[in-house]
Structures are given as C-alpha cells and as structure tokens.
Amino acid sequence: MSTKNEETMLPLGNGVRSGKEYLEGLKDDREVWLQGKRVADVTEHPGLNRSARTLASFMDRQSDPKYRDTVTFEQDGKQIATSFLVPKSKEDIIKRGDAFYEWAKWSNGMFGRTPDYKNASITAFYGGAELLEEGGKQFADNMRNYYHYATTNDKVLTHSLLNPTVNFELSKQGKSDKDVSLKVVKENDAGIFVTGARLLATLGPQADEVEVFPSTLLNRQKGSDLEYAFAFVAPVASPGLKMICRDTYDHAKSHYDAPLSSRYEEMDAVVIFKDVFVPWERVFIYREPDLCNRAFAQNHAVTQMMHQVVCGKLAKAEFIVGLLCAMAKASGKDKDMNIKGQIAEAMFMTETLRSLRFSAEQHAHEDEYGNYIPLRRPLDTSRNLFPKMYPRLIELVQLLGSSSLMATPNEQDLTNEIADDVDKYFQLQNLESKDRIALFRLAHDLSVSGFGGRQTLYERYFFGPPNVMHAIYFDLYNKDDMMDRVNSLLSEA
Incomplete structure (x- = not known):
C-alpha cells in the first residue's frame, strides 16, 4: 500500500459558485434510480429538478451583496462559504451561527441537509486533523487537502453513515452484516475498492460528493473487522456507485397548490457501492476501528x-x-x-x-x-x-x-x-x-x-x-x- 500524498490531485477552485455552475456540475454520469427508471439528468427530472433549482438559487445568494457578508468570508482573495470558516474566536462562532440561520431561513427550515451541514463536518475534521495522525500523517494531510478542495470549489456534500440492518440482534451488538455492509474488498497503490450499501443520503442525487464516515451512534466498527473501519469522500458520479431513491413528493404541482413540496423536496437515497474505487488522497481513516469510534466526538x-x-x-x-x-x-x-x-x-x-x-x-x-x-x-x-x-x-x-x-x-x-x-x-x-x-x-x-x-x-x-x-x-x-x-x-x- 502506498499512502504517499505529498502532492494532491484535487484541484483548487475560485470560491463560491453560482447556481448555474452548481447545476452544470450535476450533469455527469451519476447513476440515480427513481420510480423504476434510471434518471438521465437530475436537473431535468420532474421529481428532482425543482429542488435542485431551489438550491441553485441559494447558491446565487452567496454572491448577492444583501447576503454575502453573512454567508461568505474572504480567504486568499476568494469568497468562501462561512460554514467553512475555522472559528478562532467567539465572534467567529457567532458569525457561523448567523450564516447557518440565514441559510435555514431561505428554505424556512424545510431543507434539513443544506450544504452548510456537511461543511461544518468537513471543517471540524480539518480543524482537528491532527487527531487523524493516529492512523498516519498522510491521512491528516489528506483531510487538509480535501478541505481546501471542498472550500474553494464550493462542493455540495451528502453523507451516508449507517450500514443496512438485516439482523437486528447483530446490529445491537455493534456487528456489521457481512453480506450488505459497506467494506473494503481490496486495495492497491492507488487506493481502495469498496462494496456494500450505506444509508441514508439525503439530498444525495443533487449533491456533488458523498461523505462516507463512521457512525457515532451505533459503534458498528468493533472487533477485528478492519475492512469496515474507514472514512472517505467519493464523487456521486464514481463508477460503480448508484443511488436508489424513495418516491418523490414533488408531484409537479404549482407553487400555489404545493408551496413547500414544489420547492423543498430533498430526496433521500440508499447508496450502493460495487467495487467503487477511492483514491488514497480521499481516504482519511483506514483500518482504525477505535479512531472511527472516537473521531466525531474528539474533533468536535x-x-x-x-x-x-x-x-x-x-x-x-x-x-x-x-x-x-x-x-x-x-x-x-x-x-x-x-x-x-x-x-x-x-x-x-x-x-x-x-x-x-x-x-x-x-x-x-x-x-x-x-x-x-x-x-x-x-x-x-x-x-x-x-x-x-x-x-x-x-x-x-x-x-x-x-x-x-x-x-x-x-x-x-x-x-x-x-x-x-x-x-x-x-x-x-x-x-x-x-x-x-x-x-x-x-x-x-x-x-x-x-x-x-x-x-x-x-x-x-x-x-x-x-x-x-x-x-x-x-x-x-x-x-x-x-x-x-x-x-x-x-x-x-
């Protein structure tokens, strides 16, 4: 295994994106299934497109002078989402809170997984990256590099924390069902390959990347099953990754007839991985069960x-x-x-x-x-x-x-x-x-x-x-x- 990551292949961007840039980024080869059919384009599908456009309008507001000073900050000459601000004072905490609140008001709280939610997670892992050095300095460096990639490219992330529960008794014991739980099936000098399922990716079809981090609730990563102990982020369009959606609640009604569901239908999906390749530079914890169990709490x-x-x-x-x-x-x-x-x-x-x-x-x-x-x-x-x-x-x-x-x-x-x-x-x-x-x-x-x-x-x-x-x-x-x-x-x- 080669974990050398002195140079990253993750390119830096120009800061906050426009809504148009966000929507264009969704036009890729992602595999999304909804109501029995594969979705050709999530920005055009009637069950998904209006919520994507709603989110795009929120992205535009980041550059609107009315909101810019609240929801962004300047870093290295670029406007970055305030949710990515590493707080160094109480005033920074308050600024982040004001930005979180402003974003939430835009959807009246109906979008539970706006981008700032996972931005807060990535920022905390970056701010406490030295904790990841317990698994190897390269993994902490990977997180630092990924943070800069996500912030400057204004990436929209979803996450999937839990393995499917097939046997409830095994689940209570913190054990993973080997037939369905996401696990590493092989590795090479370039990265790891994962197979299995995770749930539940809210906003998944309309996200750029999926954060696959360990659960903080059920402590599933126990014992000697090291193949289940990892943390990584993968593009939604990764080959072998598919999202299977629930039914949509956007029934193509007008904003008058359905003022909430016509705007704020954030889709939920189960994420299936089949030999999905994850480069080492996108891996932050590997084969460290104890660290998996402690990470979310200890890096705050x-x-x-x-x-x-x-x-x-x-x-x-x-x-x-x-x-x-x-x-x-x-x-x-x-x-x-x-x-x-x-x-x-x-x-x-x-x-x-x-x-x-x-x-x-x-x-x-x-x-x-x-x-x-x-x-x-x-x-x-x-x-x-x-x-x-x-x-x-x-x-x-x-x-x-x-x-x-x-x-x-x-x-x-x-x-x-x-x-x-x-x-x-x-x-x-x-x-x-x-x-x-x-x-x-x-x-x-x-x-x-x-x-x-x-x-x-x-x-x-x-x-x-x-x-x-x-x-x-x-x-x-x-x-x-x-x-x-x-x-x-x-x-x-």
Whole structure:
C-alpha cells in the first residue's frame, strides 16, 4: 500500500459558485434510480429538478451583496462559504451561527441537509486533523487537502453513515452484516475498492460528493473487522456507485397548490457501492476501528454540526409560529384565549431553541486544537428536545386547521367554470377565497401531505433513535455535582 500524498490531485477552485455552475456540475454520469427508471439528468427530472433549482438559487445568494457578508468570508482573495470558516474566536462562532440561520431561513427550515451541514463536518475534521495522525500523517494531510478542495470549489456534500440492518440482534451488538455492509474488498497503490450499501443520503442525487464516515451512534466498527473501519469522500458520479431513491413528493404541482413540496423536496437515497474505487488522497481513516469510534466526538464535528442544526430548527419553528398566527388571524380566532394558548405553546418552543443557540454561542470556548467550539450541552439539549417538539408543532397546525386543511380546491378551480362558487364559499372573515386557499394549502403541505409526513419522520430521527440519543445525553451529563448536593443534605440528618 502506498499512502504517499505529498502532492494532491484535487484541484483548487475560485470560491463560491453560482447556481448555474452548481447545476452544470450535476450533469455527469451519476447513476440515480427513481420510480423504476434510471434518471438521465437530475436537473431535468420532474421529481428532482425543482429542488435542485431551489438550491441553485441559494447558491446565487452567496454572491448577492444583501447576503454575502453573512454567508461568505474572504480567504486568499476568494469568497468562501462561512460554514467553512475555522472559528478562532467567539465572534467567529457567532458569525457561523448567523450564516447557518440565514441559510435555514431561505428554505424556512424545510431543507434539513443544506450544504452548510456537511461543511461544518468537513471543517471540524480539518480543524482537528491532527487527531487523524493516529492512523498516519498522510491521512491528516489528506483531510487538509480535501478541505481546501471542498472550500474553494464550493462542493455540495451528502453523507451516508449507517450500514443496512438485516439482523437486528447483530446490529445491537455493534456487528456489521457481512453480506450488505459497506467494506473494503481490496486495495492497491492507488487506493481502495469498496462494496456494500450505506444509508441514508439525503439530498444525495443533487449533491456533488458523498461523505462516507463512521457512525457515532451505533459503534458498528468493533472487533477485528478492519475492512469496515474507514472514512472517505467519493464523487456521486464514481463508477460503480448508484443511488436508489424513495418516491418523490414533488408531484409537479404549482407553487400555489404545493408551496413547500414544489420547492423543498430533498430526496433521500440508499447508496450502493460495487467495487467503487477511492483514491488514497480521499481516504482519511483506514483500518482504525477505535479512531472511527472516537473521531466525531474528539474533533468536535458533532458539536459543530449541532450548531448548524439548532439554527435550522429555530428557523423552522419560527416559520410554523408564523403560519399558526396567519391561520388564526384569517379566521378571526386570534382573539380566542384557547387559540392564543395553543399558539403560545409553539412560541415557547421557538424561544427555547433561540435561548439554547444563544447559550451555546455565548459560552463558546477554545478546544485542544486551538479552535473555538460552541458549548455542547445546550446543543445536545436542543437536538434531544426538537424531535419531541416538532410532532407537537405539526399537531397544533392540524388542530387549528382542522377541516379547513381538506377544504382546499386546486388552483385551476379559481379560473374554471366553478370559480364563482369558489370565490363565494371559500372566503374567511379576514381573507378572500384565493388567499385563504393558498394559506391552508400551505398548512396542508406541511402537516398532512406526504411531504409533511416525511418532514415529521425526519425530525423524529434526525440525529438517531431517541432512546439512543437520550442515553448518550444521560451519560455525558455532569450528574456528580447534583448528587453531591443530595448526599450532603442527607448527611446532615
């Protein structure tokens, strides 16, 4: 095996890309399967193209003077996404938070895997690259080189953390199913070859590259199965790599009829690898199970990613509060004490998230690598609370909307022979029929459509199974000081 990487073949780019450049980058030989057929072009397929174009519009905003100072920073004369900023002060942490929040507002939190999410991961691995030297200096150098490649080329990454579960008992023991789990099948002087499956690549078909890093939740890389212990990034268009998608929730409806799913349908896909070649320069951990299990926590990638997440969930909760208030005002229910109480509950959740973000940023501190990180505990709290909050937020939309969520004619009914009936019978106290239907179609898309159901499921399991996440929180919590107070009181008896 040759791991010499004194020179990288990864070319440097010119900084943030335009939306057009992003879309052109998707026109390659990637193998994406959707609804029984191979997709010829993800930028043209009706189930994928509108979300890709939405993301392209976000890429354009990076160069818009209105947003540029927030979502980018200058490095070596190039504008780089702020999510790639290695924080060296509390002010840098706050700047990153403002950029995460701005990106999230563009989709009202409906895109859970905007590029800044994985950018935070890559940046943390770069900032703590010396940890990777435990496996060999060349792997740390690979990460440093890849960071510069990703930042200057403004790459859009997805990730796939988990092996498929075939035998649940084996999975609980942290063992990989040898028939389906992704593993290294051979290596040579140029790189490694991998075969197997990983899930779940959200935004995968519309991404440039897929990050294949070890899971932090299930600790699957145990024992002597070294062929399962690795971390690498591969282009989505790598020969032998295919993505198998779920059904699309973009049903080619107008923005009026489906205001969310027509814009923000971020596809999920299972990634299949069949003898996929990965050059050594794209490999960051290899045959180091213990390092695989420790990497995300020890280089603080989890903390930096959680920072992006709390900003995104805040934007999403704010949007739902706005929707609830608009629904109540339209019907005149905003004067009802019970309705006020229900909406106030959503406001409580929103302000809790805002406070947790503020606490994490204000208590940012220097880590062992000389970088700054947000305080982890508030972020851990937010990622455990929001999976409980979100279903309740959706329930509040359903309770307030009730039958109005179903009394939602199609946009075409506004101009056909029944238009007069629609105009007369679908109005509300404070809203004309056209605007009332638009508002409640939005609420429908969020709370009862297939798109909305996927959003709720996604939020329940965003960071992993709730019982696992709660157990991790319990283990990390500083319980001793509190128990000491209890014991101190009891000792005085």
